[in-house]
Amino acid sequence: MKLENILLGVLLQKPSTGYDLKKYLDTVGRFQRSNTQMSQVYRSLSKMEDEGWVTHTVEPRPGAQDAKRYHVTDEGTTLFLDWLTGPYHPPTRFQDPEFGVRLSFAGFMGVEEVLRLLETEISTRRDEIARFRFRDRKLPLDPAWAFDTDLAGFIGEWSHQTGAAAMDAHVAACEALRESLLDGAAQGVRKAHNREGVR
Structure with a gap:
């Protein structure tokens, strides 16, 4: 981006x-x-x-x-x-900023366009969870220097669990935003702002 x-x-x-x-x-x-x-x-x-x-x-x-x-x-x-x-092609890392940047300019989009953006993000991340969450994460090792296999495995598992929790939280937040938009919360906010003279 x-x-x-x-x-x-x-x-x-x-x-x-x-x-x-x-x-x-x-x-x-x-x-x-x-x-x-x-x-x-x-x-x-x-x-x-x-x-x-x-x-x-x-x-x-x-x-x-x-x-x-x-x-x-x-x-x-x-x-x-x-x-x-235009078309949104989610990057391989959900932490990359393009999705958030697009959302930050939602005022230039309609609710339907925001919903399409959310659907693309949610379906992509759900597919990634299905494909990679339970992958074989063991790597063939043949260290050329002193290497603590147990420590590396422990940190690797911590990293996987932390990443999985972050991905799940991201998807849940996107789904909650989608539900709010579908329930008409955005229209309610817009009407309240218009009454206050905010455009």
């Missing part, structure tokens, strides 16, 4: 400066992409502007360097929405 997809989604929610985008990636978006440097943000913004996906306005700041505030173009909007609502 490209940094540009995240930046476009954030900018579509609110035109921002490069500094604002870096702050987002360090706080709210810290699990979407790790260790993003300011130079990477500005390189991506430059590329996005060259491609016609964003434009910028200059905000004068007396006594400080002028700030560029970036805005998404129609072409950038189309590109982002095509990615967001």
